[in-house]
Amino acid sequence: MTAVPSALAFAQKVLDDQPFSRLLGTRVTAFGDGVATLEIDIREELHQQNGHVHGGVLAYAADNAITFAAGTVLGPAVLTAGVTVQYVRPARGVTLIARSEVAHAGRRQAVCRCEVYTRDIAGEQTLCALAQGTVSLARP
Template identity: 35%
Template sequence: MKGVRDKVYSAWKAGKPPSPAIGTLGIRVRSIEESRAVLEMDVDEHLHNLSGTMHGGVMVDIADAAMGIAVASTLKPDEDMTTIELKMSFMRPHIKGRLVAEGTIAKRGRRIAFTEAVLTNMKKEVVAKCSGTWLIMSA
């Protein structure tokens, strides 16, 4: 059985989403490095809230995925992980076009990882920032 790290890398190399949820939202993995992942998605009206801007929950989804893949890139074959806390700060609305999420690990211990994600629009303006805490456990 493949570990989480291997599953993420295998899906990325095959051009597939690492999880069904990511695929449903149209999130794509652009790159993965040790402790870092860059994801992207194209936003239009089907991802809007009632105010006509990108739904905040979808922004949380791409941030969570970017940070999660960054953590997954550091896992041993017998390790798994799960999100235990997220904090999202929305800085400007995003209406349409490409949204990029860069997830990084600020600090990783044996059982806890602290992560950050920055979401930017096509003009490279920061749309939102997220911080997260992850539990690393035996698979």
């Protein structure tokens, strides 16, 4: 699912307001109706000592994708209340892809699932992590 251009542009602006997301070069490629997808080009600086994408980068991608998916149903003023990540295989490839969807939403919080994949040069995707998170409305 891809969002209408204005919603996608808004989501990218929000992401670009995060200095760490700018540092990683994160892109929003889907946003709306309870789903969000973020992508990051994999480069050497994101690797750990064994040549795989660092787990912190995978956790960041899952966390932000979860928060963006929740924001499609709760609104833009949201914060992650908690997230768990299960790493299922080393992440290697050219692009990291975090796809999240809302599993349940109430008035003040949403629970989301996220799958994190890598895409190789041939376009094949490999699951490397699964995550679940709770997102709450930010309190003023």
